[in-house]
Amino acid sequence: MTHVSIQHLTKLYPGGDHPALDRLSLEIESGTLTALLGPSGCGKTTTMKIIAGLLEPSSGDVRFDGRSILREKPENRGAVMVFQNHLLFPYMSVAENVGFGLKMRKTNPAEIKRRVGEMLDLVRLPDLGERRPSALSGGQQQRVALARALIVQPEVLLLDEPLSNLDTHLRFGMRDLIRSLQQETGITTIFVTHDQEDAVVLADRVALILDGQMKQYETADAFYKRPVDEATARFFGGRNFVSGTSADGVFDSALGRLVLPLGAIAGQGTLTFRPENVRLGHAPSGENNLTADLIEVIYLGTQTRLKLSVGDMLIEAIVNPTDAEGYRVGALVPLHLPSGALWVIS
Amino acid sequence: MSDRLKIFLLLLPALLVIVGLFFGGLLIGLMRSFNYMPVIGLTEPNLQAYAAIFTEEEFYYSFLLSFHISFTSTVISCILAVGAALLLRRAFIGRAIINFLFQLNLTVPHLVGAIGILYLFSQSGSFARLAAEFGMIARPADFPALVFDPYAIGIILQYVWKEVPFIGVIVLANMQAMGEDYESVARSLGASKWQSFRYVLLPLIFPGLLSASVIVFAFTFGAYEIPALLGANYPAALPVLAYRKYTDVDLAARPEAMALAILIAVMSAVMIYIYIRYARRRVRGVR
Amino acid sequence: MIGQDGLWTKTFRYLTCLVLVIWLVLPLIPLAIWSFARGWFFPDILPRFWTLDAWDYAMSDTSGVLDSLWLTIGISLAATALSILIGVPAGRALGMYKFRGKEVVEMMILAPMIVPGIAVALGIHSVFIWLGLTNTVQGVILVHLIPTLPYMTLVMAGIFSNYDPAFEAQARSLGASPLKTFWYVTLPAILPGIIVGGLFAFLVSWSQYILTLLIGGGRVLTLPLLLFNFATSGRNDITGAIGMIYILPGILILLLTAKQLLGRSAAVGGFGRL
Numbered sequence: 001m002t003h004v005s006i007q008h009l010t011k012l013y014p015g016g017d018h019p020a021l022d023r024l025s026l027e028i029e030s031g032t033l034t035a036l037l038g039p040s041g042c043g044k045t046t047t048m049k050i051i052a053g054l055l056e057p058s059s060g061d062v063r064f065d066g067r068s069i070l071r072e073k074p075e076n077r078g079a080v081m082v083f084q085n086h087l088l089f090p091y092m093s094v095a096e097n098v099g100f101g102l103k104m105r106k107t108n109p110a111e112i113k114r115r116v117g118e119m120l121d122l123v124r125l126p127d128l129g130e131r132r133p134s135a136l137s138g139g140q141q142q143r144v145a146l147a148r149a150l151i152v153q154p155e156v157l158l159l160d161e162p163l164s165n166l167d168t169h170l171r172f173g174m175r176d177l178i179r180s181l182q183q184e185t186g187i188t189t190i191f192v193t194h195d196q197e198d199a200v201v202l203a204d205r206v207a208l209i210l211d212g213q214m215k216q217y218e219t220a221d222a223f224y225k226r227p228v229d230e231a232t233a234r235f236f237g238g239r240n241f242v243s244g245t246s247a248d249g250v251f252d253s254a255l256g257r258l259v260l261p262l263g264a265i266a267g268q269g270t271l272t273f274r275p276e277n278v279r280l281g282h283a284p285s286g287e288n289n290l291t292a293d294l295i296e297v298i299y300l301g302t303q304t305r306l307k308l309s310v311g312d313m314l315i316e317a318i319v320n321p322t323d324a325e326g327y328r329v330g331a332l333v334p335l336h337l338p339s340g341a342l343w344v345i346s
Numbered sequence: 347m348s349d350r351l352k353i354f355l356l357l358l359p360a361l362l363v364i365v366g367l368f369f370g371g372l373l374i375g376l377m378r379s380f381n382y383m384p385v386i387g388l389t390e391p392n393l394q395a396y397a398a399i400f401t402e403e404e405f406y407y408s409f410l411l412s413f414h415i416s417f418t419s420t421v422i423s424c425i426l427a428v429g430a431a432l433l434l435r436r437a438f439i440g441r442a443i444i445n446f447l448f449q450l451n452l453t454v455p456h457l458v459g460a461i462g463i464l465y466l467f468s469q470s471g472s473f474a475r476l477a478a479e480f481g482m483i484a485r486p487a488d489f490p491a492l493v494f495d496p497y498a499i500g501i502i503l504q505y506v507w508k509e510v511p512f513i514g515v516i517v518l519a520n521m522q523a524m525g526e527d528y529e530s531v532a533r534s535l536g537a538s539k540w541q542s543f544r545y546v547l548l549p550l551i552f553p554g555l556l557s558a559s560v561i562v563f564a565f566t567f568g569a570y571e572i573p574a575l576l577g578a579n580y581p582a583a584l585p586v587l588a589y590r591k592y593t594d595v596d597l598a599a600r601p602e603a604m605a606l607a608i609l610i611a612v613m614s615a616v617m618i619y620i621y622i623r624y625a626r627r628r629v630r631g632v633r
Numbered sequence: 634m635i636g637q638d639g640l641w642t643k644t645f646r647y648l649t650c651l652v653l654v655i656w657l658v659l660p661l662i663p664l665a666i667w668s669f670a671r672g673w674f675f676p677d678i679l680p681r682f683w684t685l686d687a688w689d690y691a692m693s694d695t696s697g698v699l700d701s702l703w704l705t706i707g708i709s710l711a712a713t714a715l716s717i718l719i720g721v722p723a724g725r726a727l728g729m730y731k732f733r734g735k736e737v738v739e740m741m742i743l744a745p746m747i748v749p750g751i752a753v754a755l756g757i758h759s760v761f762i763w764l765g766l767t768n769t770v771q772g773v774i775l776v777h778l779i780p781t782l783p784y785m786t787l788v789m790a791g792i793f794s795n796y797d798p799a800f801e802a803q804a805r806s807l808g809a810s811p812l813k814t815f816w817y818v819t820l821p822a823i824l825p826g827i828i829v830g831g832l833f834a835f836l837v838s839w840s841q842y843i844l845t846l847l848i849g850g851g852r853v854l855t856l857p858l859l860l861f862n863f864a865t866s867g868r869n870d871i872t873g874a875i876g877m878i879y880i881l882p883g884i885l886i887l888l889l890t891a892k893q894l895l896g897r898s899a900a901v902g903g904f905g906r907l
């Protein structure tokens with residue numbers, strides 16, 4: 001149960017024109033499952049490797065329970081990293097792989113055998129101890145890699161893209177496994193992913209990293225309801241950004257005057273609302289009603305995407321296909337935006 | 347044209363050369379070692395040549411000497427080569443120079459290196475003169491015999507000089523292909539630098555190391571010019587003994603020379619066997 | 634790189650680097666010095682008199698050094714050319730096709746790399762006497778094929794295993810004859826391999842001793858044989874000069890292929906994947 005504190009972590013690569021990590025700071029509560037989310041090259045794996053001791057930062061600090069671990073060698077930190085391509089030692093059996101960490105700590109062989117058996121049961125791979133890694137499926141290999149990491153009871157568990165190599169149907173099982181393992185063991189776990197669905201489903205809190213900077217660090221829903229800026233919103237599939245001024249609970253912009261939810265701050269800003277929150281038809285109360293020209297209809301099976309224009313503004317909406325049935329391109333479509341779905345990015 | 351025929355025709359010239367010259371040469375040598383050569387009238391094979399060798403004290407000393415040379419050279423070269431490869435893995439300021447020198451070394455023939463060792467380590471060589479300069483010795487004879495000596499130190503030095511870059515280049519290529527990820531995993535799991543080398547990296551580079559060692563051992567066992575130049579007269583290395591017998595005025599020594607040649611071939615066959623048995627299987631398991 | 638190197642490690646690394654550089658160059662130094670020395674006796678660290686006498690002698694017509702040089706170059710070029718002609722098709726067969734008995738064929742072709750020359754040469758000598766090939770240049774060239782062919786084949790097999798025959802099929806379907814296809818499509822693709830393999834083969838032939846000695850009977854006096862004779866005769870100065878000449882082609886080859894051999898040697902690295 002370790003609290004991880006990442007403080008102003010910066011990493012410059014020689015010859016690089018901008019830092020891989022730019023003063024990244026993050027406080028991770030002990031016992032939580034945190035996702036580091038971001039596109040490739042944003043610095044999330046670099047952060048993991050620094051925590052694990054496989055890379056040195058240019059500046060900044062990393063603390064476990066308040067004590068800095070930067071001076072410590074990788075093998076002494078208690079932070080175990082599981083790589084994306086599992087990297088099971090090819091010439092060792094599954095049991096030897098899982099027991100590796102204990103062997104390095106000079107645990108006695110009988111004890112190693114016992115714990116390995118326990119671990120393999122825990123990841124639901126009993127009886128596979130004598131096989132070679134090459135004889136296992138991708139999902140099984142991933143589980144062995146997890147077992148190999150958990151057996152040494154790390155203070156912090158670092159998972160690098162644990163789901164990226166798996167087929168969709170295997171992903172669900174692995175998500176469940178990671179989730180339940182983390183809850184059973186209570187180990188502070190950080191995992192890296194570029195897929196926001198994985199992050200949203202698995203993590204207690206999500207840290208969005210773009211271009212080496214930490215954008216937002218909150219529970220998953222915050223990225224949908226209260227994105228911190230346009231880039232963040234877009235990463236999560238947000239659309240519809242319009243600039244204007246908010247005053248007295250009303251937002252004035254090219255879309256007209258829209259009623260904001262309670263507690264909105266006054267001033268200049270960008271209003272955003274997610275496509276799935278756009279409602280067809282006008283609200284009886286008359287609040288936030290718009291009429292738009294339908295430009296494009298894209299049928300996606302379980303949903304229909306509509307591209308509309310209000311004056312010069314382009315709006316995207318995602319609606320139920322049945323609701324969209326009546327509309328043809330060129331028609332005028334009544335919409336309304338529930339005030340609770342509006343968010344102003346200042 | 348069918349594939350099978352195509353393959354056969356492509357391989358034909360090479361197989362002719364190999365089967366004709368190489369295996370043919372071995373076969374003839376084998377036959378002559380049994381004193382069997384119908385073409386010139388020797389129609390009764392016998393084991394006289396082998397009997398003569400195996401009852402000769404000189405043979406055993408020569409065999410042991412050659413084995414000692416090969417074994418020691420191979421082991422020392424392997425250890426130093428792995429060390430050099432570990433050094434050269436990561437970029438640092440002298441790396442380009444050393445890489446270049448390694449490759450330069452590969453192009454220098456053994457004979458030149460052997461002469462260089464001779465001029466450096468003989469009792470009137472550069473090191474002896476340095477020792478005299480510092481007052482450690484008075485006359486050449488005072489300097490320890492490193493060439494023409496019973497322990498073949500000069501010979502081993504020369505082989506190590508040439509084989510460390512040879513093995514080193516192979517091992518380095520292996521290490522670079524492997525990357526550092528496996529060791530990262532091991533360190534992350536609690537292995538120290540030494541443990542991650544011993545339990546993770548070493549097993550991974552072992553197949554390449556073994557194949558290189560096998561080549562080095564066979565080469566050093568059967569090479570002629572280096573022990574001919576740097577070695578003592580008695581006991582002489584096995585190839586030197588074989589050549590001596592072959593060029594002996596007494597023609598009866600010829601089958602004995604053939605027998606020695608066959609024994610050298612057998613030793614390299616053992617090396618090939620070791621390679622097939624231990625290096626190949628490993629490689630398949632890894633890939 | 635895993636973590637940072639400590640001060641001790643860094644110092645150790647640079648020290649080892651220095652030792653390595655010195656050690657790699659060391660044996661060549663006395664040879665070079667000897668070639669310019671006159672009367673360099675114990676216990677002088679450096680020669681008292683410097684002279685170009687040894688080089689004059691080596692370059693002269695009477696010493697036969699230059700003759701030996703051209704002879705060796707000629708033999709090695711011939712052996713290389715033959716190896717290319719034989720090795721390229723063999724490499725293609727091994728690199729591009731799977732067939733029954735392939736492993737046996739591979740072992741057969743690679744065996745000469747491990748079996749020492751003397752084991753084979755004594756037997757060949759008998760046959761060559763009968764064929765009239767002993768003491769001839771042709772005989773020596775032929776016997777040099779034994780060590781050079783496997784290297785060439787190995788390199789070409791590696792090249793061909795990464796080669797996509799679809800290119801040839803494409804050319805044929807566009808109307809190119811087999812010959813044109815080979816010339817315009819196949820050859821440019823495999824040329825780097827031919828060059829690397831050829832240079833290796835050249836070096837292997839260049840450093841041959843016992844094969845030349847036995848089959849050439851001492852009459853075919855290649856540079857290594859000449860060098861050995863002078864080395865055992867005690868004329869260290871001439872030995873030094875010949876030695877310097879002898880390593881020159883190797884250095885030239887290295888500089889020529891510096892780009893291709895940078896970091897990893899194509900054929901040598903392939904050993905790890907045998």
